[in-house]
Amino acid sequence: MKRFLSGITPSGDGSLHIGNYLGAVRQFIELARANECFLMVADLHALTTIQDKKQLSHNIETLVLNELALLRGFLTEEEFKKIIFFRQSDVAEHTELQSILNNVTPLGLIKRAHAYKDKLQGEVSEEDVNMGLFCYPILMAADILLYKPDLVPVGKDQKQHVEITRDIAGRFNKIYKNNVFKLPEPYIPEEVAAVLGTDGKRKMSKSLGNVISIFEDEEIIRKQVMSTYTDPTRVHATDSGHIEGNMVFAYLDFFGESGKVDELKEAYRKGQVTDVEVKNYLYDSLMKTFVPARKVYEELKANPQKVKKILENGAEKTRAVASQTMQEVREAIGLTNAYSLSNASGYLTIDEFSRVEMRVGKVIEATNKEGSDKLIRLVVDFGPDFAKASSGEGSTRIIFTGVREFGYQPSDFLNKQFFFVTNLAPRRMMGEESQGMILAVDSGSEKKPIFISADEMPIGARVW
Numbered sequence: 001m002k003r004f005l006s007g008i009t010p011s012g013d014g015s016l017h018i019g020n021y022l023g024a025v026r027q028f029i030e031l032a033r034a035n036e037c038f039l040m041v042a043d044l045h046a047l048t049t050i051q052d053k054k055q056l057s058h059n060i061e062t063l064v065l066n067e068l069a070l071l072r073g074f075l076t077e078e079e080f081k082k083i084i085f086f087r088q089s090d091v092a093e094h095t096e097l098q099s100i101l102n103n104v105t106p107l108g109l110i111k112r113a114h115a116y117k118d119k120l121q122g123e124v125s126e127e128d129v130n131m132g133l134f135c136y137p138i139l140m141a142a143d144i145l146l147y148k149p150d151l152v153p154v155g156k157d158q159k160q161h162v163e164i165t166r167d168i169a170g171r172f173n174k175i176y177k178n179n180v181f182k183l184p185e186p187y188i189p190e191e192v193a194a195v196l197g198t199d200g201k202r203k204m205s206k207s208l209g210n211v212i213s214i215f216e217d218e219e220i221i222r223k224q225v226m227s228t229y230t231d232p233t234r235v236h237a238t239d240s241g242h243i244e245g246n247m248v249f250a251y252l253d254f255f256g257e258s259g260k261v262d263e264l265k266e267a268y269r270k271g272q273v274t275d276v277e278v279k280n281y282l283y284d285s286l287m288k289t290f291v292p293a294r295k296v297y298e299e300l301k302a303n304p305q306k307v308k309k310i311l312e313n314g315a316e317k318t319r320a321v322a323s324q325t326m327q328e329v330r331e332a333i334g335l336t337n338a339y340s341l342s343n344a345s346g347y348l349t350i351d352e353f354s355r356v357e358m359r360v361g362k363v364i365e366a367t368n369k370e371g372s373d374k375l376i377r378l379v380v381d382f383g384p385d386f387a388k389a390s391s392g393e394g395s396t397r398i399i400f401t402g403v404r405e406f407g408y409q410p411s412d413f414l415n416k417q418f419f420f421v422t423n424l425a426p427r428r429m430m431g432e433e434s435q436g437m438i439l440a441v442d443s444g445s446e447k448k449p450i451f452i453s454a455d456e457m458p459i460g461a462r463v464w
């Protein structure tokens with residue numbers, strides 16, 4: 001099993017086109033079946049071009065939905081659950097590592113990056129290029145190196161960035177005489193390295209307006225298909241037509257049924273089929289391919305809690321990996337020393353603390369746990385919002401508290417509301433899992449814990 005990592009930027013309007021699907025997402029779907037895959041919504045990267053608050057937040061939402069719909073539409077629930085899907089800005093270590101990598105990255109290396117050079121080819125002068133765009137390959141290097149992936153699936157346009165990443169990682173390892181970073185390899189299947197747009201000339205790209213969308217209204221997709229470049233030398237449908245360079249056939253090679261596509265190619269060469277007929281077949285094939293994903297898209301759009309839960313899980317898993325790498329980086333460069341505040345000091349950082357989820361719960365059952373002289377077993381209800389957020393696990397949790405020795409009895413809890421921590425890893429107690437923790441305060445001189453009533457508060461409310 002190998003580790004893969006990739007990202008997509010919520011640029012343009014945030015929506016995905018078939019170039020992104022063929023060049024990136026499709027590989028990911030195949031790889032996810034048998035490998036460990038991290039997939040990121042690279043929202044910080046979008047800041048290089050999008051500086052409108054509303055547009056950025058809209059684009060991020062659109063891309064999250066588009067990606068999840070494709071992944072879930074093509075994978076089984078089990079396969080989908082294995083993918084670690086997250087937002088770059090949910091993991092602060094990306095920018096922290098970028099700051100450190102800035103110092104081992106020579107200016108010349110970044111000046112040679114296409115993203116920056118392409119901008120200078122356009123109407124923008126060097127003076128006006130923002131530093132985010134200029135330094136974008138360093139942020140991308142941080143995105144990759146934090147997770148030590150074996151391979152980075154991307155289209156050809158991103159190959160140089162993976163090479164720059166290798167360069168930066170090699171320099172870091174050399175300067176600090178260690179092997180903290182693994183040098184990643186790009187993973188670029190030749191046939192989809194650069195999918196051309198509907199104009200047949202340039203790479204399919206939102207900014208060039210030569211895309212075929214996946215989740216747009218059917219009428220828009222039909223128009224995009226109908227305007228696709230075919231064979232300009234063919235004046236009448238009865239003229240013999242060319243397949244090479246004909247974008248409709250280029251797309252059909254991926255989306256059509258091969259027998260039917262061969263028949264159509266033959267007929268096209270002989271002038272026995274019209275452009276419109278071939279385009280209609282492409283449209284139908286696209287719709288057929290993306291029906292499951294388009295359905296999931298609608299479902300997810302109507303269920304933001306479910307989307308949030310997926311992102312929460314992703315952030316939790318990625319933070320664990322990213323913070324481990326950052327610890328190694330800090331040690332390697334000399335930031336860790338006798339005065340470092342670390343977990344060994346017993347302190348939690350604000351960031352760590354903010355990950356503790358505390359909610360108001362109502363005790364609907366309370367009993368002494370059989371076989372124990374300490375434990376009271378509580379069944380706690382956290383209400384419908386919690387049930388929605390916990391993907392099918394329902395609204396109740398079993399939570400133990402070991403307070404009988406202080407004179408507490410089940411009736412002290414039954415039908416009352418308290419504060420609970422709801423996102424702890426379950427712990428086995430007397431043959432049963434405790435799925436959280438009730439909060440208590442020390443009573444001062446006597447050691448007896450006191451439970452703070454939350455009776456007046458809405459069930460399931462989160463403590464911020």
Ligand code: TYM
Nearest residue numbers: 006007008009019020023024042143154155193194195204
């Ligand atoms: P982005 O958002 O421009 O593109 C996302 C992915 O789609 C591929 N792609 C294409 N492949 C073939 N043909 C096309 N016409 C086509 N258009 C887009 C891109 O190559 C890419 O794989 N900087 C990256 C996002 C990123 C990233 C990362 C990727 C940020 N951090 C870490 C990998 C690893 C970008 O802007 O891709």
